[in-house]
Amino acid sequence: MDSKMVKMIIGEEQPSNETEKKYIEFIKKHLSYDNNKLREDFVCSLLGYEPSYGGAGFADGYKPDGTPVDNKSGHNIIFPDGANKNLPVNEWAISKKLNWDCLVQKFTDDGELIYVAEVPVSCIIEELISDANKKIKKGGRVSPAVSSKIWRSKKQTKILYKNSDLFEKTKNGKVQKVYNDIDNLPYTPVKF
Secondary structure: OOHHHHHHHHOOOOOOOHHHHHHHHHHHHHHHOOOHHHHHHHHHHHHOOEEOOOOOOOOOEEOOOOOEEEEEEOOOEEOOOOOOOOOOHHHOOHHHHOOOEEEEEEEOOOOOEEEEEEEEHHHOHHHHHHHHHHHHHHOOOOOOEEOHHHHHOOOOOEEEEEOHHHOOEOOOOOEOHHHHHHHOOOEOOOOO
16 A cells, blocks of 8 residues: 555545545455455555555564564453464464564544554563463463453553544544553654
């Protein structure tokens, strides 16, 4: 995705004609359906990272310095099949991603990007291993996860993009706690 398209999707730039407008609406519609590859491309392109279009177990993209990134939709970080009860911890998929960063993002139901947080896997690895060990005891699929409360509390977490106008509200009209916390995290805005 090029920077002009990214700017139009997030509203920083307006489409120059009806055809562009229809394409942008089409892309937003697909972003609203949690189309992972499209979201990975969009978020990486927004940040100036190189999308990889890799499959399961591979990086979704790379930062300019070569750091692999893994996109995570929704507030929580989940690594599907990131642990395996038949292998030692150092051979689990999550253990092999210590030098990766997670790009946690949340979209509206209309496909508008609310925020992107960057969380190093190394700062949440203990919690991921602990969660995996609990799930291994229960049996079944082992997909280690950490809640947004955990990654929001890490000093290495930073917000790279946010649109506070899109923060979800409670029934009483107050901004939800998760968004208040996100709004107070270190913010390194995307430069267009």
